[in-house]
Amino acid sequence: MPLFADFIAPLTPEQFFANHWPDTPYVGPRTELPEELLKRVPELSDAERVLETFEGTVSLLRRNGPHARVTHGKDALPMYRAGFTCYMRHVEAHFPGLDDLIAEAAHRLGLPRTAMACEIFCSTGTSGVPMHSDFDVNFALLLSGTKYWRMAPNKSIENQTAMCFACGRKQADEGQLDYAHAPFPERMPDNAQEVTMETGGLLFLPRGWWHETHATGACMQLNLVIKGPHWARVLTSALEEKLLAAPDWREFAYGVSASDGPMQHAAANRLAELITRLQESLAEVQPHALAAELTATFQANNRT
Ligand SMILES: [Fe+2]
Numbered sequence: 412m413p414l415f416a417d418f419i420a421p422l423t424p425e426q427f428f429a430n431h432w433p434d435t436p437y438v439g440p441r442t443e444l445p446e447e448l449l450k451r452v453p454e455l456s457d458a459e460r461v462l463e464t465f466e467g468t469v470s471l472l473r474r475n476g477p478h479a480r481v482t483h484g485k486d487a488l489p490m491y492r493a494g495f496t497c498y499m500r501h502v503e504a505h506f507p508g509l510d511d512l513i514a515e516a517a518h519r520l521g522l523p524r525t526a527m528a529c530e531i532f533c534s535t536g537t538s539g540v541p542m543h544s545d546f547d548v549n550f551a552l553l554l555s556g557t558k559y560w561r562m563a564p565n566k567s568i569e570n571q572t573a574m575c576f577a578c579g580r581k582q583a584d585e586g587q588l589d590y591a592h593a594p595f596p597e598r599m600p601d602n603a604q605e606v607t608m609e610t611g612g613l614l615f616l617p618r619g620w621w622h623e624t625h626a627t628g629a630c631m632q633l634n635l636v637i638k639g640p641h642w643a644r645v646l647t648s649a650l651e652e653k654l655l656a657a658p659d660w661r662e663f664a665y666g667v668s669a670s671d672g673p674m675q676h677a678a679a680n681r682l683a684e685l686i687t688r689l690q691e692s693l694a695e696v697q698p699h700a701l702a703a704e705l706t707a708t709f710q711a712n713n714r715t
Contacts, residue, residue, distance in 0.1 A: 414508075415516045417447035418552065418635065419613055424519060427615075432520075433548065434617045436562065441609035444554060451508025455554055458533035458631045462488050462497060465505050465531075470498040474539050494536030502633075503529045509633075516635060523640065523713035530634040539625040542577045542599050548637040549616040553608045556630030560614065562622040563603040567593040571619050572641070599623060640709075648712065649705035659685055 416424050422437060431437045444456070454460040462469070465484030472478055473495055481487050487497045503509035509529040517524035532538075539558075544565040568575065568591040573584035578595040582588060588595075599621060608614055616622065654660035666678030693701070 412447050413515060414447055414451070414512045415519050417445040418512060418516070419550070419615075420445065422613070431615055436604075436617060436620065437613070437615035438606050438608070439611075439613035442611035444611050445552070448508065448512065451511060452506045454506065455631075455633065458491065458497075458535075458555070458629070459488065461499075461502075461531060461533065461631070462491060465499050465502060467499060467501065467505060470500075471495040472498055472538075474537060474541070491533065491535060494534070496532060496534040496538040499531045501528050502531050512635065520637070522637060523710075525713055526637060526639045528636050528638065530636060531631065532634070533631040534626065535629050537625075537627050538630060540623060542621055542623040544571065544575045544619050544621045545616075546571045546573055546575075546618060546638075548618050549614075550635040551608075551614045551616060552633045552635075553610055553612050553614075554631040554633055555610050556626055556628055557610070558608045558624055558626040558630060558632065560606040560608060560622055560624050561599050561603040562606065562616065562620050563600040565595075565619045565621050567591045567595050568619065570641070596621075640713075645709050646705060649708040652708050652712070653705070654689075659688075 412420070419427055419439075421442060422431075422439060427437070449455055454464050462484040467484070468480055468482050469484055469487040470478065470480045471487060471490045479490075479495075481490070484497075484499065487495075491497050503513055506529075513524050513527045513529060517527050565571070565575065568587060571587055571590065573582075573587050575587050575591075575595060576582055578597045603621070606614065664678065664682070666674040666681075669675040669678060
């Protein structure tokens with residue numbers, strides 16, 4: 412079975428695209444672990460094997476407790492056994508089978524693989540995360556254990572671009588408060604959906620959903636995450652390349668950081684001149700033709 416279909420089974424890709432992608436959660440039942448994935452990444456059957464093999468940085472977390480990190484998976488083993496939750500990012504760099512999963516998922520979803528990654532959480536004691544909503548899309552596959560979730564849509568902000576926490580907690584990016592159209596709630600909404608995930612269960616959690624989790628005992632979760640790109644990135648990165656074809660746009664922005672006076676005015680005038688010429692040239696362009704050109708540029712620059 413293809414890796415992505417194996418990963419979301421028993422849901423089929425057709426059901427996923429018809430009923431869940433990109434905004435509707437899916438809560439999968441307890442089931443056998445994905446056979447094809449385990450064949451490609453046998454370490455996923457054992458958290459200690461994952462930590463022994465993973466050569467990247469591991470974050471060590473305790474629910475509402477101190478955080479730390481170690482630079483190699485092996486160094487995290489004693490802390491894992493002592494009850495810390497171990498969090499590994501970009502695990503695909505150390506497990507080629509996961510890189511294959513990302514490549515196939517990116518192809519199915521029509522997204523650049525550079526915008527996707529795999530992450531692993533594993534723990535032996537009490538674990539979980541307090542209420543937050545993520546800017547990324549998550550496919551969370553529970554490889555072992557049982558995990559209790561509460562989740563509800565974040566109705567205070569549309570298309571957040573960084574993680575958001577409950578009102579009263581320090582935000583990871585205060586700029587998200589400017590994007591929000593209502594204050595963040597202090598606690599999970601009373602009508603939050605309660606879900607208990609069992610081994611083999613897949614939770615598809617769309618972007619911008621409040622959630623908190625609790626788990627006890629040995630627990631390991633593999634997350635396939637999508638971190639963009641948003642349209643602003645597609646436009647600006649491709650437009651930059653298009654603009655750089657013209658010498659005027661390659662000119663250094665002399666005076667751009669001047670705080671006052673003639674230098675600042677000269678810089679603003681120069682940019683206004685360039686914008687005027689850009690507006691004039693865009694007036695003759697068909698939006699669909701420009702969109703096709705910028706999309707092609709973006710695809711070419713994000714092919715790996
Ligand atoms: Fe999260």
